[in-house]
Amino acid sequence: MKRMQRPRALLLVAALAAGARSASAVQISEVLYDATGTDNGKVFVELWGVPGTPITGYTLEGVNGGDGAVGPTLTLTGTIPSDGFFVVADTDGTGTQIANADEVLNFDFQNGPDSIVLKNGSGQVLDALGYGTFAATDVFAGEGHAAPGAAAGQSLARFFANRDSNDNAADFGLLDVPTPGSGPLAAPEPGVPVLLALGLFCLAAAPRRRAKSPSTAR
Numbered sequence: 001m002k003r004m005q006r007p008r009a010l011l012l013v014a015a016l017a018a019g020a021r022s023a024s025a026v027q028i029s030e031v032l033y034d035a036t037g038t039d040n041g042k043v044f045v046e047l048w049g050v051p052g053t054p055i056t057g058y059t060l061e062g063v064n065g066g067d068g069a070v071g072p073t074l075t076l077t078g079t080i081p082s083d084g085f086f087v088v089a090d091t092d093g094t095g096t097q098i099a100n101a102d103e104v105l106n107f108d109f110q111n112g113p114d115s116i117v118l119k120n121g122s123g124q125v126l127d128a129l130g131y132g133t134f135a136a137t138d139v140f141a142g143e144g145h146a147a148p149g150a151a152a153g154q155s156l157a158r159f160f161a162n163r164d165s166n167d168n169a170a171d172f173g174l175l176d177v178p179t180p181g182s183g184p185l186a187a188p189e190p191g192v193p194v195l196l197a198l199g200l201f202c203l204a205a206a207p208r209r210r211a212k213s214p215s216t217a218r
Contacts, residue, residue: 025050025053025126026047026048026050026053026055026058026080026086026118026120026126026127027047027048027049027118027127027164028045028046028047028048028116028118028127028128028129028158029046029085029157029158029161029183030044030045030155030156030157030158030161030175030178030179030180030183031044031045031109031156031157032044032150032156032178032180033110033111033112033114033116033131033156034150034151034152034153034154035152036152036153037152039108040090040092040093040108041089041090041091041092041093041095041096041097041098042090042092042097042098043089043090043098043107043108043109044087044088044089044090044096044098044101045060045074045087045088046085046086046087046157046180046181046183047080047085047086047088047118048084048085048086048158048162048183049080049084049086050080050084051080051081051082051083052079052082053080054078054079055076055077055078055079055080055086056076056077056078056079057075057076057121058075058076058118058119058120058121058126059074059075059076059118059119060073060074060088060116060118061074061116061117061119062107062109062110062116063114063115063116063117063139064110064114064139065110065112065113065114065115065130065132065134065138065139065140066138066139067139068139068141072107072108072109074088074105074107076088076103077103078103081102083181084161084185085100085161085180085181085182085183086102086103087101087102087103087181088101088102088103088104088105089101089102089103089104089105089180090105090106090107090108091105091106093106098180099180099181100180100181101180111132111149112132112133112149113130113131113132113133113134113135113138113140113146113149114130114131114132115129115130115131115139115141116128116129127143127164128141128142128143128168129143129147129156129172130142130143130146130147130168131146131147131148131149131150131168131172132146133146133149134146142168143164143166143167143168144165144166144167144168144169144170145167145168145169145170146168147168147169147172148169148172148173151174153176154174154175154176154178155174155175155178155179156172156173156175157172157173157174157175157178157179157183158171158172158183159171159172159173159184160183160184160185160186161183161185162185162186
């Protein structure tokens, strides 16, 4: 007796569904931690998230690569705007020089090797970016492998603001001209219901084999 085989359409759907993955509700999308000249009023952290997501109570923490000390810690207030980008900008005491700032706080993350960790109001880590060259004894609090260290005036930005492979080296590159409040977005991946519907359609459209008559069956 022949072994039954799964229809190819179902195998394709299962493979696509297993690979489909949505981005986090909120994640770090761009960071400028070393401005040209003074950092005062010029550095920023940009978050990407689902529009309308409340982020009041979320925190951004700097983690020193040398000893793991935490600081500065920024407590955020607000909601992800309609464009999906929320820019946290440093103040020089009177304001900020960062365009498209959504919240202005007083901070300056270190030049590295260091990390920036995003947590929600419950203290759960949502995302983390480690940058620079870490020695074996350094403390890396990012994801996967560290992103490159930026020169003065450069920012670290995701290749796609709404995609996260959980590897900083693969997700982030250097920008000579920072882009706070904007960035490229990847096309949305199809959800599992869409994939299942596609599989059922393929099954319905696939030609069916005719059963052999008893006289011809071996």
